[in-house]
Amino acid sequence: MSRSASEKDIKSAYRKLAKELHPDKNKDNPQATERFSKVTHAYDLLSDKDKRAQFDRGEIDADGNPAMPFGMGGAGGGAGAGFGGGRPGGGPNGYSSRDFQGFGADDLDIGDLFEGLFGRGGPGDARAGMGGAGNAGGFRQPPPPRKGADVRYKLNVPFVDAASRAKQRITLADGKTIDLALPEGVEDGTQMRLKGKGQQGQGGFGDGIVVISIQPHAYFWRDRDDVRLDLPITLDEAVNGSKVKVPTVDGAVMLTIAPGSSSGKVLRLKGKGFSRKGGSRGDQLVTLEIQLPDDLTQLTEKLSDWRDTGNPRADMGV
Template identity: 65%
Template sequence: MADPYSTLGISKSATEAEIKSAYRKLAKELHPDRNKDNPKASEKFSDVTKAYDLLSDKAKRAQFDRGEIDADGNPAMPFGFGGGGGGFRGDPRGQPQGGFGGFGGDGADFGDIFEGLFGGRGGGGPFGFGGHSAPPAKGANVGYRLSVSFIDAATLAMQRITLSDGKTIDLKLPAGVETGTQMRLAGKGQPGPGGNGDGIVTIAVKDHPFFERDGDNIRLDLPVTLNEAVRGAKIKVPTVDGPVMLSIPAGSTSGKVMRLKGKGFSRKGGGRGDQLVRLMVDLPANDADLAKALEGWTDSRAVRADLGV
């Protein structure tokens, strides 16, 4: 993988917020659901997710910046060895898989090599070191993509996911969930000598036909008839929790925003956002009765005076 900073299009001094913002933008553009006819987009989506996985982890980012690991999370080549095709043979998640290139022969154990260099476990080696072998590596992490409906994300509905071993588990979505949110499933990755790796679930929240997210709030444009707007009315309004009744004040105009408290997304700090309902007066086309009713009546207000016309 290329340099993770370049992959996300950010500088090495980028803040956590800038890293998250860059990832969200790219993940939305490249998500496979939106690029079904473009296989390269799926590859790029995988790359930006791996870059975000590294840079969003403070410890991994610091290791990368110090040159201790590469962009794939593999340990950097120690002591300058590895010329002529040497290096770790790792899986895409950066877990060593045995061999250490440049030493001749497959299946060399990394711990054994260090034991030879530093005199074994607790022994005084030829260099005077009393080093210990590296701890056994955990298995590779396994990545999953979970597509969640808008309403399920807003209400934190339980989600079922099938793991690589065929087993299914139910996941509780975290408050504040959004596209790009990652959940770690401890021990649900590949097996390894040091234990299983983890499962990393990346969430993608689907768009909704008429709800729109605005931070923790949800916006809805609500059509109302002329008589409902003029006389006022109680009307049924959809929310992510189901329909509720809303009282429209008499004399309401298009663009008036009404608030349904607690009908938005769950907040990370607790509670929920609101649903903001914008009234849109919907007039019938070519209605003879309406035209007749307005005969002789004119609204003489200067409604565009604030616009300078």
């Protein structure tokens, strides 16, 4: 796509490719599964205005990792680089991949720079080190040993796992594996701090900083705390009513469609959305889409003598 592509163009292209390449439809085609993963990563980046702008400016690479100095994201870039790798994702639909990657080298802490130059308190403490007031004898006390640097990670979480708060098994830079419980109200960009999981220093270990990246889904999308889904139904199901099986982030459920339902009608499944802080959950909003059969021969014959005299465009003044 061109750099000037709109959000609508990008979403339309992604949904078309996602339906075509989804692993459930290509179980014997590993190349399609690989392309699906790449398309998902590309949509994740391009659908985020900030990430897209950073990519256009060359500040991040195609994986969303910083393209910065100090070894960030480069080969051999220091602790945390490339740990975890990618492995098939564990959502109920098995559609996605879960990649746990280090950002690269250790974070640069500006406070550490001031501390090294002027002492623990920053530039204002330089007077004390030069014999100023507040330090008897004109000698400053040496700063306490510093903790090791924090290590940042990016954790790609499948959409259904994020909504249902499924635990994520991850491997840290030290090779240890832990099961990470996602927090209530988790969002794309949520940061989780793992105490003592950073680099070792004279004053102890730094922390691990995990940045959550929620992956797009082929059928679901998020609307605040709700999950939305466009559900195809047949003309017969819409006219006569029916009970149909509907996918949710917690697994399939049965949904009742009332007789005479039209395309665009929205049905609500309580508590099938994303978690909120405090423990409650949003809902799943299902929008009905009537699909006519590919072969209209029988339908045309049955309706040959029938005409709908109503005007569905009356509210538009036409």
